[in-house]
Amino acid sequence: MAELLLAWRYARRELRSGLKGFGIFLACLVIGVTAIAAVGSVSASIVAGLQADARDLLGGDVEFRLPQRGLPDDTVAWLKARGTLSNLREMRGMVRRTDGDKRTLIELKAVDSAYPLFGAVQLDPVQPLAAALAVEDGVAGLAVDGQVLDRLGVKLGDRVRLGSADFAIRAVLLKEPDNVANPFTFGPHVLVSMEGLALSGLEQPGTLSSSVYRLKLPAGADAKDVIHQADEAFPEAGWQARDASKAAPSVQNFVTRTSMFLVLVGLTSLLVGGVGVGNAAAAYLGGKVPVIATLKALGAPARLIYAIYLLQLFLLASVAIVAGIVLGALAPMLLHALGPALPVELRLGVYPKPLLVAAGFGLLTALGFSLWPLAKARRVPAASLFRNLVETTGIRLGWRDWVASAVVVLALAALALVDAEDKRIAAGFLAAVAVALLSFRLVGSGVMRAAAAVHIRRRPWLRLAIANLHRPGAATPSVVLSMGLGLTVLVAVGLVEGSLTHEVAERLPEQAPSYFFIDIQRDQVAPFKTLVESLPGTSGLDLVPNLRTRIAALNGAKPDESKVEPDVRWILKSERGLTYAARPPSGSHVVAGEWWPADYQGPPLISLDADLAAGLHLKLGDTVTFNLAGREITARIANFRKIDWTTLGINFFTIFAPGALEAAPQTAIATVHADSPQDEERLAREVTDAFPNVSAIRVKDALDTLAKILGDMAAAVRAIAAITVLAGVLVLTGAVAATRRRRVYDAVVLKVLGATRAVIARGFLVEYGILGGATALIAVALGTLAAWLVVTQLLKGEWSFDAGRVIVIALGGTVVTLAVALAGTWRVLGARAAPQLRNE
């Protein structure tokens, strides 16, 4: 303890000279910690915003949601006894101008008079919702998203057609309390009353729709208890029940997942900065050799030396970390004030958890990269006072130093894993970073070894350039490592984005149909077919039955009691579509078992998607029981298929053999290809005019939405990746600055011998060119590998290599390396010779 106090006193004394010389040390830590703290704080603000408005977003204390049909009267009565009940229907529909000139797909929500249970609907012009939606003179009102007016070219008060009835647009929908702005929607929202929905004729059996029942509970009632009691009372209800804690699960998942990726990329920037931290620590401690030797000569034990400098570095790191978390904590406010409009409300505040995580990462990084310089400082011999020069590079590390390093590395990894939502992805990421770090370390020493093996004659500047790459204390390893890691991340992000964009923007549209038509009633199938086939410029009509079912049992056991992999659990959670077919559909092929004969009429057989079956641990001959509108059907697995989803054609995970489902309630869905935009337009018009209840989903619109979401995500990841490069640039700046003295000396001696500035500059150009080029090359290789793994293994997507992007990033990286290094070296060229040559 006394020793620690002594160490503290010495540490303070040495730090009196201020933070001079620690610019890079501090900047590297501040940048990394800020990135992580900012990402965490923004994500926490979003999640807190979602949770704070959870009841509004859910629209009730409890929600029961089930496809298509409503609940029987006794169930409704039971619910009514628990609190205030509100009933909604949600579905898709087509709104058209009354002259039939324009149409658009909408997300329709039919509400009762109790809606909304929480929050308020905001309308323009201001009026009660009931008034806006009321039926007047036989015409019901609509409250529509402003986009509907734009798309149809109509204005408030105009009439439009929805289904088979005319409606009056009475209000523009400014805010729906229960609508989390979900980017994955097919069209703008429209509110209608239950009476209005009935008038539209859209509510037909088998229509793809949801019935939603929401309860506002009396004070003191527990939402989870109510759900539990409801499930007990009506075990066969087949609903999805949730309380406000899961108001916006998909958005929340999206946010936490995105934030996890960004934190991991931020961690990379911190690790890159760590190289700069280590360099700065080594330079600082290297300059302290005489002090350390003197202290030792005066009787200071090695442990005290270690404590003195550990304390100093800890204090410095703390300054940077505090700055980083303060900046990070301010990020949500900055985003709120300046940033783009976010789809969700941020709840501003200070969120300690992400800040603590960021501080932890910062501290461990600083410690990890300072350990070796510290260990070397501890081992500086007192005898070095009697020598002119002490090379700390020759000092070896002891086993305790290795153990300490291992502990810090493991602690970093553990913190990253604990913090990450998805441990598997985080572990993969950490492994990738470890491989990258190791690779660049090897590349660094490879470049040095290669440079040492090269013998240049006749060009002393070139010889000097090569020598600079490999001489002891050369910046080669840190530059390669720091710039390399940053560039690798950029290349990987660029290529993943490139592959996804290529898929969504080019490959998919090439083979995708133009339109999906949903909710085609059984009696409409034949006329639909006739109509579409009669239209010019259309082809590839694919029309299949669509039934909604839930998996009730796997080999007779309830799904919750079966062994199911997490990545396919979604299939058990709610109703899914399936179909039946005599022949295997295009876009998939049988990989195991046999397809049934086209005229099969035996006991129920099914064909399952092979990946899904693997996740459910099902094999050929096993049985699956489906709940089909309350009726259970057990079928035996006849074969497995591999599905190519990228055709965007109709494909179902489950296909029944003929004979079992023909009589069940069902609708049909269809895909059609249209040759030109005019043909597309005509197709949508003719079909929706003839069949007002059928919704036309334009595939290109859906793909555009998807492309936009991908673009936004990529922009966020790129921004954080750019921080990694920034950290690399900082490290590079520091490394170049550290070699400045030596470079000045070399330049001066060469000048004395008659070298011009151009000759010396050429040497620097070659040196940094080789460094930047080699680093970029390896970064491209590693980044490509990482991107390929992410695209093909994690996202299971189609890999495409965007050479243009890679070349731009690689060249950019080399140019940045050259520019930063030369900027730091330029003044060396003008250094005056005389002061360097005098004998002090």
Added chain:
Amino acid sequence: MPSTSVATTPIIELEGIHLKLASAAGEVNILRGIDLSIAAGETVGIVGPSGSGKSTLMMVLGGLERPSAGRVTIAGANFGRLDEDGLARFRRDHVGIVFQSFHLIPTMTALENVAVPLELAGRDDAFGRAEALLDSVGLGARALHFPGQLSGGEQQRVALARAFAAEPDLLLADEPTGNLDLATGRVVMELLFDLQARLGTTLVLITHDPGLAERCGRVIELADGRVVGDRRTVPPRQAAHG
């Protein structure tokens, strides 16, 4: 070679050289009006107490320091008209310098160090000649050693070989034995005079060792930035030879 016979064409001409340097305590006048003419082939010892401006004068002669006032003409070239690179090229072609602290390039072998001026001059035989020069200073066997692996005397011999490599018209030597022990210093000086004699190079030697200065044909004494003495030694060089 008697110095008097070649004292007709001056290789060095200094006219009214002043040099002021800024320091923390204000401007310091280091050279205060030096006029000097040195003929080609002369050997000149410059002596004087510490701070008299000896080293600065040598920097001026090598084009490493620009005078605040005055005119420097070396081998017919007016330094005032040359820019930094022009001066560098001039040194490459006409001047060799030996420093007290050797100033070898640490990342290059002895052989490479010696070859640098030849390479800069674009000579094809750079390495052949460098090897011969190293041999002539007795370091043929250590050609592939780095400066850090050589003793002080050896390093200075490498520096000597490097300075003479391009057969300069003028050799400037600043206390070349200052960092060496007596015996080693003697070896280095023998080499220096030997090479000078063989090549007929003009030599300007800065030293505070009167014995060394006496071996030159002419001794110039500096004090407080001025020339306070300039005399011919008798007999010149031969006396010290051997």
